[in-house]
Amino acid sequence: MKIGVFVCHCGTNISAVIDVQKVVNDLAKMPGVFAMDYKFMCSDPGQNMIISEIKQKKLDAVIVAACSPCLHELTFRNTLIRGGLNPYMLEIANIREQDSWVHTDRDKATEKAVRLAKMAVAKAKRNQPLFPQEVSVEKSCLVIGGGIAGIQAAIDISSAGYQTVIVEKEPSIGGKMAMFDKTFPTLDCSACILTPKMVQASQSKKVKIYTYSEVEEIGGYVGNFNARIRVKARSVNMEKCTGCGICWQKCPVKVNSEFEQNLGPRKAVYVPFAQAVPNVPVIDCVNCTYYRSKRQNPESKGLCRICEKFCPAGAIEFDQKDKIIEEKFGAVIVATGFSAFDHKVYGEYGAGRYKDVVTALQFERLLNSSGPTQGKILRPSDSKEARTIVFVQCVGSRDESKGVPYCSRVCCMYTAKQALLLKEHIPDANAYVFYIDIRAAGKNYEEFIERVQDEYGVLYLRGRVSKIYRTGDGALLVRGADTLSGTQVEISADMVVLATGLVSNPETVKLGQMIGIPYDKNRFFTESHPKLAPAETQTAGVFICGACQFPKDIPDSVAQAGAAASKVLGLFSQEHLMLEPVLACVNQKICNGCFHCRAVCPYNAIDEEILKDKSVVARVIESKCHGCGNCISACPVSAVDLKGYTNEQILEQLQSLR
Amino acid sequence: MKELIDKAKELLKEKKVETVIGYREIRGCVVPAYVDSPCDADCLIFDKRCVYNLANYLKWFKNKNVALVLKGCDAKSINVWLQEFQIKRENIFIIGVECYGVMNEKSADAGLSDKCGHCEAHVPNIYDAVIKHQGDKKESVQGEPFKDIQEFEKLPHDERWDFWKKQFEKCIKCYACREICPMCYCKECIVERNIPQWIMSSPSVKGNFEWNMVRAFHLAGRCVECGECERACPVNIPLMKLNKKLIKEMKELFDYSAGQKEDVKSAIDDFYPEKDIKIDDKMIR
Amino acid sequence: MEEKKEKNGFEPRLVGILCRWCSYQGADLAGTSRLKYEPNMTVLRVPCSARMSPLFLMKGLTSDIDGILFSGCHPGDCHYISGNMNARRRFVIFKKLLEFAGMEPERIQMSWCSASEDKKWADIVDSVTIEVKKTGPNNKFK
Structure with a gap:
């Protein structure tokens, strides 16, 4: 077996720390191994070089010592196909993310790179060509969450002609955007741009909407997910009700x-x-x-x-029961959105005790003409018009001790918008904004902030609020620092608006575990690649969009929804999908039929088969197997093995380190 | 004894089973007996000298109707066999024998075998008929069943290693421990395979260590403490010490004892997310 | 080479077997974040911690590797639903057995490390390296 080892410099990303030439020399000493290096293996000339070496040297397997397999495994698999090899004859030695980027000692890092490459050679020696299995695609998409991101994704997919199902846990779709008054920086009325989308989704023949519903279980794999949806009892018959009110x-x-x-x-x-x-x-x-x-x-x-x-329609049905719907989907889009940060942890802001200290979302409702005050800015405590309002930014955001470490991205902008709207409602009102930094990165965002400060006279104070008191006359005394002038300030305000940050939805963890997509330490879903695959997840066929991935504003959510939808459409444009051939297989000659494998298999992918000699042995149902390898570790006789990660391969890898 | 013989005769006469596997005496030694016809059943005996675990013979009678004479400890192996789908319950008839200890074959002073010291299964937990014990029912020794294990655990690791190194050096890889073990029923033992080679075949320190570790590990949650491996070992390696260590850990960590029931998942295949989390603090970073 | 090693003291050879969904990605993230850690551990990628047969621990040690680490997703986060739950039980039992037979506990390690825990990964490698350095080389099967 002839193996080619291709060591990448990655510009200087690898070669700055690792002596690439030494890696090449050491590897070339191994029997049956040919080694060479190149500046950028993943570039076109780099790949062409691999192809020509495969053909010239008649290589049987290829090792690429470069960046993480998470980045370019697919790229190089395709290179192998172009070179006429089975794509699974490729092994990647990760000498960038797990070597040159994390070590400084040149000798030790080089030694490690040699070990990693030798380990890859040891595995590649036992590689077998593998062939992907073909599965059909159920051309219907499940969208979890009916906010603006979910609605947009559903509209995009349905307009391409595919069936889409939105599952929303609230009684209506619309999400948080429906609560907003106006949107920054254009000041469009939020409802005016959202409701047409909601109506479009609901009227589309290709979109089915389950409101007041939750996804209870998702199983299956890309192209063939099975979902169980609980449609909670509304006690109102959807068909009979006319919405008369x-x-x-x-x-x-x-x-x-x-x-x-x-x-x-x-x-x-x-x-x-x-x-x-x-x-x-x-x-x-x-x-x-x-x-x-x-x-x-x-x-x-x-x-x-x-x-x-x-009820004139006789639509009230007190004895309605929850309905369980089971449906098959080819793809899943998760668009479950965010929750507002709970400011009760801030004792200095009154910990929720003061009625006139409101959250930004509450203020949004006060501004809204269809809100509880018909758009008049009245204090919740005594319904008096609020003339002096203090806005406090970064409530929860950028605060590792009490809140979350990250910046919620939208609070600077919505605070400016709210201050502006206040000034439009009550031109002689006083608006103060306490901020740490103003982050207004977006089209026309900086200009908007400047307009708010210059044209509308909103006073921005750089500093934190240290305490909010209630004074005898019902006003709030806000004490804070103005770090630019270096003074303490005290403002007597009618109302305080807290720019609460965006945090993940409480159901994120449960949902993530159910679908099998990872979430980060702040419990936002993790995209497959932070730059190159922002709408994909680690699980094939599951996509994410909107604020469930990270706080983002409406245009970003809509853009990501479109991205997720286009990925789904790409999936649906295929008649058949090729599934990873990394699957378990049973050597039935030595199988005892003890079925420890079946006991541990999380997917019920092990079945019984009766051989000619009447012995009962295990068989893997390939369409159900996900290739985790649980059965292999459970089997006492090593009768089961995992293609692509066989026992023999891993043992060779371990022993290559001797 | 008459009870036992009558039962065997009845089973054979009514053709409920083809063979009764029990114990008999030949020239003062107790040996296993295969009885195929009622007239031969008179040779069957049961007493203190019946040390062997006859469940092992099921390896050769997998799909046949047989009756087995089993002590409490031996009968547990049947539960494991059933758990692992190796036999059908309706194919076997278990003649359980009430037992208050068998003799120690290896020492001359006719005391009880080590395994009987903390026996809790005087009556089998699975049977079709029970032969009552005659004579005095001496209770087993009470106290900490894993005392020797706990003491060994306290030794520094290099002393433990020296002990086992000496023990494993004796191993001649005859695999008597495997042949006698009712749980070692594999068609092809992994020690005999070289792809993948889990166990080095030579009787070196490495090969012997690998063999003994794998043997013990494959009995985790399955060993019923019949003690046959240790009895069969020609070079007297204290194999039960390894097995008992795992029995202790299975009990302490997962609250599981092998061979108690036929229809439960083995603890090694099972998990309890809430309970298992306790393991993490000490063992997993 | 040999001489150099002697001078710098003992440099253990360590293997990390990592699940591809959490720990391997956490290790990648440590690279992307340019964290620095000890270079002794060579990493091997498998689909899931459930793939990590405990016998790999034994094989590693009998192949003269000084220390071996299994690392997978946190309980509950397994990409394959419950693989790490099974892996945990197998690992713990086998580790107990190996320790009973005289292996040093420092050589047999397991960790949970998620795809976002770059810092944790660096800490794990560093502390495993230090522990095995203290324990000394694995000469038992030489």
Whole structure:
């Protein structure tokens, strides 16, 4: 077997620390090994060089000693195909990410590079050509989350002619964007640009929307996911309901509206907001008088039932049950969005005790003309008009001790927008903004901030707020530092708006574990590559977009949604998919049929087979196998092995280090 | 004894089984007996000298109807066999024998075997018929069952290594431990394969270490403590010390003992996310 | 070469077997973040910690490797649902056995390291290297 080792300099990324020539010389001493180096192996000339060497030297396997296999394994596999070799005859020795970038001692790093390359040679000697298995693609996409990112992705996919399903846990799609008043920097009305999208999605024949629903389980693999969706009981018949609104007008139960951020009321039967899609109410079982009476006395007929009495369509169905829907999908887009940071941890801002210290999202509702105050900026405590407002930025963001370490990216901009809107509502109002830095990187963003400061006279103070007090007359005394003038400032304000940061959705971990996509230490989903694959995940066929990946503004969310959609369309344009051939296989001659493999297999991919001599042995169902190798470690006789990572290969690798 | 013989005769007469595997005496020695016809059943005995675990003979009777005479410890092996789908329960008839200890074959002073010291299975936990014990029912020695293991664990690692190195040096790779073990039923043992070569075949320090580690590990959660390997070892390697260590760890870490039930997952294939998390602090970074 | 090694003291040969989804990516991230750590560990990539047969530990030690590390995703984060749960039990039992037979515990290690824990990865390699350096070379099977 002849093996070619190609060592990459990666410019100076590798060669600055590793003596590439020595690696080449050491490797070339191994029997049957040919070695050479090049400045950029992944470049066209680099790849062509590999191809010509494969042909000239009649190589059987190729080692590329370069960057991480996560980056260029696919690139070089294709190079091997072009050179006429099976792509799985490639091994990568990672001498950049795990060598030259993490070590400084030239000798030791070079020695390690030689070890890594020799290990790859040891494995490659036992490589076998592998052939991908072909599977069909279910051309339907599941979108989890019906915010702007999910809606955009669904519209894009459906407009290409493929079936899409949106699963949204709230009673209406729209997400956080539906709560906003205006959008920066153009000051378009948020609802005016969102609602047409919501309607477009709901009217598309190719989009199915399950609101008030949750994905309970996802199994399968790219092209063939199986999802179980729980459609929670709305207690209202979606087909019969006309959305006339009589039920919620008549309902006698008033509770705080989640949509209005607890600043306004809603009824026990409600649509979260006027433009909700679908425009069908749900009954909140926790607060509804009927359900409460039923819980106390299951035998009774139940109290109230006013909505039922008045509904002209007879759509109220108190005995509705949750519905479980099982569907097959070829791809999944996760667009579960974010949550606002809970500012209760900040004692200095009142820890949520002061009614007039509101979050940015609450202020957004106060600004909104369809909000609880019809767009008048009234203090929540006494409904007086607020004339002096202090905005505090970085609440939770960039604070490792109490909040999150990262910058939430949008708070500078929305604070400027809110200050501007305040000035438009009440021209002689006073607006102060406490900030650490102003981050306005975006098209027309910096100009917007400047307009807010110069044209609207919003006063920006660089510094942190150290304490907010309540004074006797109901006003709030904000004490902070102005680090630019080096003075302490005290401002008597009617209201304080906290620019709460964006944090991950509480369900991220559960969902990530269910679908099998990783999340980072801040619990945002991890993209497959931070630069080159921002909408993909490690799991083939699962894509991410919007703020579930990281805080981002609306244009970025929409752009990423489009990216995710285009990846899905790329997938759906194929009739068949090629699946990784890294699969388990059983040597039935020596299999004992003890089925320890079946006991550990997480995918039920092991089946029984009866041989001619009537002995029962294990068989791998290839379409179900994910190639994790659990069965191999469980098998006492090594009758199961994993193609591409065989026991023999790993043992050779271990022994190559002698 | 009559009870046992009658049961064997009945089973053979009614053709419920083809063979009864039990114990008999030849020239003062107890040996295994295959009894195929009722008239031969009179030779069957059971007493203190019946040390062997007859479950091992199932290796040659996998798909046949047989009856086995099994002590409490031996019967546990049947549960493991059933757990691992090696036999069908309806194919075998278990004549359980109540047992209060068998003799120590290796020492002359006729004391009880080491394995009986902390026996909790005087009556088998799986059987079709039980032969009652006659004579005095002497309870086993109470106290810490893993005392010797705990003491050995306390030794510094180099002393432990020196001990085992000396023991393993004696190993001649005759594989008697494997042949006698009812759990070693593989069609082809991995020691006999060279692709992949898990175990170096030569009886060197390395080869012997590898063999003994693999043998012990493959019994994790499966060894029923019948003690046959140690008894069969011609060079007296204390194999049960390794097995007992794993029995102790399975019990302490996963609260699992081998061969208690036929329809549970073996602890080595199983996991409990909440309980297992306790392991992490000490063992995993 | 030999002389140099003598002078600089003992440089252990370590192997890390890493799952490709979490630990290997964490190690890559340590590179991208340009963290610095000891160069003694050579890394081998497998799909999942469940692929790490405990017998690899034994084979590593009998192949005169001074220390061997298994590393996978944190419990609950396994790309293959529950692979690391099975791996954990197998590892722990086999480590106990090897220690009982006289192997130094420092030579047999396992860690959970996620794709975002670059710092943790660097710390793991450094501390395993230091521990094995203290323990000394593995001469048992020479």
